[in-house]
Amino acid sequence: MKGVTIEYAVSPRDTEDLDALLWRVLWEPLGLPRNVRQGFAIDGESLELVARENGRVIGGTVAVWTGDNEVEVRHLVVEPGAQNRGIGRRLVESVMDTTGPKGCRRVHTIARNTSIGFFKNIGFKTLPDTAPEHPAFKQYGIFFVLMDRIVEAPGGR
Numbered sequence: 001m002k003g004v005t006i007e008y009a010v011s012p013r014d015t016e017d018l019d020a021l022l023w024r025v026l027w028e029p030l031g032l033p034r035n036v037r038q039g040f041a042i043d044g045e046s047l048e049l050v051a052r053e054n055g056r057v058i059g060g061t062v063a064v065w066t067g068d069n070e071v072e073v074r075h076l077v078v079e080p081g082a083q084n085r086g087i088g089r090r091l092v093e094s095v096m097d098t099t100g101p102k103g104c105r106r107v108h109t110i111a112r113n114t115s116i117g118f119f120k121n122i123g124f125k126t127l128p129d130t131a132p133e134h135p136a137f138k139q140y141g142i143f144f145v146l147m148d149r150i151v152e153a154p155g156g157r
């Protein structure tokens with residue numbers, strides 16, 4: 001994994017590259033429109049991180065504050081050719097490292113069934129609450145599960 005950095009998406013180029021990667025990996029294969037992400041937007045201050053290798057954005061995440069003490073990993077993506085190299089884990093841990101000192105005590109997500117194993121591997125637990133359903137995903141056998149991970153307070157308090 002040498003050479004992969006996790007950075008804030010600050011430039012318009014980074015946010016555009018992340019937006020394009022999310023669409024290409026998550027939604028284009030399901031035939032969803034290019035602007036579908038707007039329909040999934042939720043209120044709250046957001047944080048965008050990108051994983052970069054050799055100058056290229058190869059992964060990223062969009063996380064949103066959903067309360068004073070909690071953050072949702074709203075979107076998470078790693079380019080298919082770069083998966084299983086620990087980049088997804090680093091992206092989620094970077095969200096926790098960034099938001100923990102600002103008071104985040106719980107990170108939650110609406111996981112695709114295909115990524116439940118990933119989130120379990122990085123310390124998330126499934127929640128009993130029912131996740132939203134979406135016909136555009138259901139027709140491809142994709143359903144959603146609510147998951148979360150408690151974040152230790154600094155100093156273990």
Ligand SMILES: CC(C)(COP(=O)(O)OP(=O)(O)OC[C@H]1O[C@@H](n2cnc3c(N)ncnc32)[C@H](O)[C@@H]1OP(=O)(O)O)[C@@H](O)C(=O)NCCC(=O)NCCS
Nearest residue numbers: 076077078083084085086087088089111112115117118121
């Ligand atoms: C899900 C995703 C973000 C994971 O990123 P990644 O960089 O491939 O994952 P990592 O290499 O950090 O994996 C961390 C651990 O989870 C495991 N893992 C990764 N993807 C997994 C999966 N789909 N199912 C089960 N385990 C998985 C890895 O083997 C690794 O295990 P280890 O700690 O024992 O070595 C990436 O595969 C992806 O973008 N998938 C397509 C889009 C998607 O599903 N996004 C999430 C929407 S909810």
